[in-house]
């Protein structure tokens with residue numbers, strides 16, 4: 001049995017183009033999850049709301065400004081032999097201002113819903129991204145191996161409240 005004794009608050013935004021059935025993802029160029037393809041997000045800073053944090057990270061990492069933001073899920077990530085969990089609040093944005101641009105942190109690219117590069121993403125993503133694309137709200141807990149490559153345990157709840 002293991003326990004987490006604290007958690008960090010983070011955000012993740014998935015930008016969707018529903019008309020073209022495309023999702024904007026970015027290759028992370030530095031920091032946690034470097035080399036992986038993911039949505040845009042990061043740590044919520046003191047003095048900002050979770051939504052403000054998500055919006056700021058999208059602007060910093062892809063140079064676009066969210067017009068709409070809908071919270072669709074929350075994931076808790078824990079890691080073997082690590083008492084600190086990551087509580088990640090997940091948003092969908094369907095309208096934005098600006099053009100997705102490569103930054104020091106991320107290299108954005110559009111992918112078809114049918115061609116999402118799960119093999120280059122965190123192992124949890126293939127579980128909840130299909131739910132997100134299907135407008136299903138979710139709450140999950142994924143416990144990762146120490147090398148961050150494998151999900152050792154997962155618990156998923158769907159159709160959670162707003």
Ligand code: 6OG
Pocket residue numbers: 010011012031032033038039040041042043077086088122123124125144
């Ligand atoms: P910085 O610490 O670089 O933000 N993140 C995860 N995303 C997925 N899909 N799976 C995980 O499984 C994740 N762990 C963290 C949250 C890190 C960014 O990476 C996301 C943030 O958007 C373990 O500021």
